[in-house]
Every structure is written in C-alpha cells, then in structure tokens.
C-alpha cells in the first residue's frame with residue numbers, strides 16, 4: 582500500500598479551479614517532487630496534504646485511511662517553507678526544540694534529540710547562536726532540523742531552496758539527497774526549478790494549470806516527455822511541426838517543416854498522416870563541416886547564427902536553409918577551447934534516428 586495517496590483532489594476558489602482532480606501515490610522512503618510553473622497549484626496541494634486547507638472534492642489518505650477532518654498538528658507531517666519561518670528571538674537549539682516541547686516531551690529527551698538532529702545537518706557548533714547570525718543556507722538547515730526533530734512520516738518542502746543563491750542551492754541539494762537517504766523519511770518537494778527536480782527526485786509529477794501532465798522518473802520525464810508542454814518545460818528543446826509519413830517497426834518517418842524527411846524513434850500514439858511535433862534536445866545534435874555526417878540519417882545544412890559560451894559547453898544556434906533555427910550543444914573538452922565554429926560558418930547539423938521525440942499533443 583502507498584504511504585500517501587491523493588484521489589481526485591480538487592480545490593476551487595470562486596469559479597477558478599486551482600487544483601483539478603489530482604491523483605497520485607507516494608511510497609514510503611520516496612523523494613517525490615511536484616514541479617511546475619508558478620501558479621499551477623503546487624502550494625495548494627501541499628497545504629491540503631498538511632491539513633492547512635481542505636479539498637472541495639476528493640480525498641487524501643495515509644496508510645489507506647482518509648485524513649479528512651484531521652487537524653494539521655494531528656498529522657505526522659512537517660512543512661519547510663522558502664522563508665524558513667524561524668523564531669528570531671530563539672537560539673538555533675531552541676528553534677529545533679520548539680515542536681518537541683509543544684508536544685510535551687521531557688527536557689532531557691528534547692536535549693538529546695536536538696543534539697542529534699543538529700548533528701545530522703552539521704550545525705551542532707551553531708546551537709547557541711540566533712537566526713540573524715546565520716547564513717541563508719544555515720537558516721534553511723535549522724528549518725529542516727526542526728522539521729525532522731520529532732520524526733515526521735513525511736516532510737513537505739515548499740520551494741525550500743528558492744531564496745538561496747545558485748552555489749548554495751547546489752550544496753543544499755546534495756545535502757537534502759544525503760539527508761533523505763540517511764534518515765529514510767519520505768519527502769514531498771515542491772519547486773518550479775526543473776534542474777532541481779531532475780537532480781533530487783525519485784519521481785516527478787509535472788504540473789500544468791492544476792493538473793498533473795506527467796508523472797514519471799526524472800530520466801523518463803526528460804527523455805520521453807508525453808507532450809509539448811512537458812518537453813518545453815523540462816530543459817531546452819527545439820519544437821518543429823511534423824507530419825507522420827510512415828510508422829515502421831522501430832521508427833517513424835516524419836515530414837518536418839523546414840527540414841524535410843526525418844527519422845525518429847517510434848512512438849505508440851503515432852499513425853500515418855497525423856500532424857504533431859518533433860522535439861530535439863540540443864545535446865542530441867552534432868555539428869560539423871558540410872558533408873561530414875554521411876553515417877547519420879537526419880541532416881540539415883545551415884549557418885552558425887549565434888553562439889553562447891558557457892565554460893564547459895557552447896550552445897550554437899544554427900539557421901537552416903528554410904529559416905528554421907536548431908540549437909546544438911557541444912562540450913568544450915579540448916584544453917583552452919571555447920568553441921569549434923565561428924558565427925557565419927557553413928555547417929551541417931545531424932542526428933541519429935534514435936534521437937528526438939515525436940509528440941502528438
């Protein structure tokens with residue numbers, strides 16, 4: 582049985598449906614992420630799980646039993662918010678001890694547990710300091726320690742890393758993964774940042790306008806998006822209008838606007854004559870001198886329109902003969918090399934029949 586299950590959960594505000602019949606299950610020990618653009622209903626769902634808000638329809642179950650009517654403090658969950666919500670007049674240790682003392686645990690036991698969780702988040706030396714003496718990352722770790730203090734069954738995290746700068750955010754991501762693995766508590770994590778979701782999660786529910794568009798592993802969300810919205814939201818891609826010409830055993834033959842005949846992996850929903858979209862990821866494309874990719878079935882001649890140097894990689898924008906623009910990404914592996922082609926160079930872009938995803942929706 583799943584640890585937590587949402588069944589057709591719906592939340593309306595006046596005539597606006599913020600959460601629309603959302604169903605999913607979270608397994609014990611899972612790092613589960615809700616990912617989607619701002620306003621798609623992520624916080625609403627988390628608040629209903631926590632018990633701060635109630636669904637207008639549907640049910641939320643823990644170990645198969647409905648949570649309806651159960652107050653937030655009676656649910657074995659804790660929530661960590663973006664803004665830390667620490668008490669400024671309490672020390673780190675007092676902040677972490679607070680939920681335990683609220684539950685009437687005896688002082689000796691509280692002291693032991695506080696020391697344990699501060700050790701877990703590597704903040705033992707800061708126990709007697711106040712929140713204003715800590716960095717953003719340290720404050721966030723205090724918030725996590727406090728949420729873990731009385732061993733919740735599920736930790737709910739609402740964009741907890743949103744206020745941190747990029748470098749700190751990456752550090753905290755690594756720490757969250759380690760913490761979740763070591764203590765084995767189930768995490769339900771909410772973010773609008775797709776790299777964060779891909780890096781952290783066992784499974785991701787990609788949300789769009791109150792609904793789950795795709796629920797899958799990070800690898801499948803990235804490699805096999807089910808529709809244009811997911812393909813476009815998760816990482817970079819070029820979307821090209823296409824008509825299915827033929828469905829073969831393991832591949833599709835497409836007629837793509839601006840590219841002509843293109844081979845792509847077979848996709849269950851496709852049938853001949855159907856109009857859809859080909860999605861190409863920049864790292865799937867090769868660039869070389871004209872005529873250098875005779876071994877690959879998909880080729881387009883073009884000219885380098887622009888390049889974006891990012892240190893480890895360079896992204897090239899190639900304009901093809903018909904005006905279509907393709908994005909290709911190459912690693913700058915050779916020492917000292919910043920890019921392999923110049924703006925204006927005539928090149929050939931090519932990719933294998935195994936690259937690309939045909940999307941009907």
Ligand SMILES: Nc1ncnc2c1ncn2[C@@H]1O[C@H](COP(=O)(O)OP(=O)(O)O)[C@@H](O)[C@H]1O
Pocket residue numbers: 594599617618619620621622623624625626
């Ligand atoms: N209390 C409320 N009253 C009216 N509208 C709300 C309320 N809470 C959330 N909403 C609306 O519901 C939608 C989803 O909100 P939210 O779950 O906070 O989005 P997210 O966390 O994904 O950014 C938004 O359009 C928001 O304006």
Ligand SMILES: [Mg+2]
Pocket residue numbers: 623624625
């Ligand atoms: Mg939110």
